[in-house]
Amino acid sequence: MGKSKILLACDEANHVCDKAQYKEATLWEKIRLNVHLIYCRACRKYTKNNLKLTKLMKSPEVKTIDQRDKQAMKERLMQELSNHQ
Amino acid sequence: MPTNTIDPTTWVDKYSDYLFNYTIVRVDDKEIAQDLVQETFLAGLKSMKNFKGEASERTWLISILKRKIIDYYRKINSKKGKAEVRLNYNSDSDSEGDWLEERVADPFDANAEGEIENKELGTAIHNCIGKLPEKQATIFKMKTIQGFDTETICDEFSITASNLWVIIHRARTALAACLEKSWF
Numbered sequence: 001m002g003k004s005k006i007l008l009a010c011d012e013a014n015h016v017c018d019k020a021q022y023k024e025a026t027l028w029e030k031i032r033l034n035v036h037l038i039y040c041r042a043c044r045k046y047t048k049n050n051l052k053l054t055k056l057m058k059s060p061e062v063k064t065i066d067q068r069d070k071q072a073m074k075e076r077l078m079q080e081l082s083n084h085q
Numbered sequence: 086m087p088t089n090t091i092d093p094t095t096w097v098d099k100y101s102d103y104l105f106n107y108t109i110v111r112v113d114d115k116e117i118a119q120d121l122v123q124e125t126f127l128a129g130l131k132s133m134k135n136f137k138g139e140a141s142e143r144t145w146l147i148s149i150l151k152r153k154i155i156d157y158y159r160k161i162n163s164k165k166g167k168a169e170v171r172l173n174y175n176s177d178s179d180s181e182g183d184w185l186e187e188r189v190a191d192p193f194d195a196n197a198e199g200e201i202e203n204k205e206l207g208t209a210i211h212n213c214i215g216k217l218p219e220k221q222a223t224i225f226k227m228k229t230i231q232g233f234d235t236e237t238i239c240d241e242f243s244i245t246a247s248n249l250w251v252i253i254h255r256a257r258t259a260l261a262a263c264l265e266k267s268w269f
Contacts, residue, residue, distance in 0.1 A: 018254050022228065024235065049261040056264070057229050061207045063109060064102045064230050069119060074097045077126050081093055 008036045013043045021054045089138040091145075096126055100143055102226070103215055104150055106207035111154050121157060125150040143215070213263035217256055224249065225256040 019025040108118040
């Protein structure tokens with residue numbers, strides 16, 4: 001399959017869309033994605049959901065425990081476990 | 086027949102973020118929330134033999150955590166509570182304090198609970214992340230929540246960048262489907 005200079009296949013479009021969520025897509029890639037979205041309904045839907053997910057993930061309500069604190073927790077738990085048995 | 090097994094060595098990786106999000110909306114303090122999660126794990130360890138395998142590990146840990154949160158509230162409210170009882174109620178020593186329990190609505194009412202949990206974004210998301218395969222979940226969290234760059238994660242797991250993007254793509258698709266009902 002010859003690769004078009006401007007038209008993306010759907011899997012490529014989704015890949016660019018994923019990258020764009022982390023600000024890792026180049027300007028040219030984003031232009032090609034937007035051209036693709038003009039005529040592809042499925043990818044429009046994916047892009048819409050992807051944007052929403054990114055927005056949700058960025059909300060301050062979503063938190064994780066620091067990797068270091070997790071490690072400390074694990075060690076504490078393992079220590080207790082070895083005392084236990 | 087016990088259908089669920091228990092394995093404390095995986096608890097921190099699998100459940101700590103979920104439990105942490107559950108706690109933080111209820112106590113509103115990062116340090117305290119972390120302590121409560123840690124205490125929950127330790128308490129779980131102690132009563133491991135009581136685990137019958139009827140519920141999933143996570144449900145069981147949540148039920149311990151709920152008790153811990155209630156205990157925490159009791160502790161910080163104990164002084165205030167006593168003063169109120171003496172002021173407002175008769176000094177009949179037998180029934181002292183009874184009214185408090187009667188009057189306070191049960192915050193963990195079973196029906197309201199599910200409703201609330203669905204409305205808590207943090208818990209909802211970690212609930213959905215918990216359903217992903219473990220490696221996918223870890224990588225997705227590192228990339229999206231903790232904001233590590235692609236290279237760091239690739240080195241850590243010794244995968245290629247395109248591997249990483251496939252994993253991210255799968256995780257995002259699964260999460261969108263999982264969150265679709267209540268959040269999209």
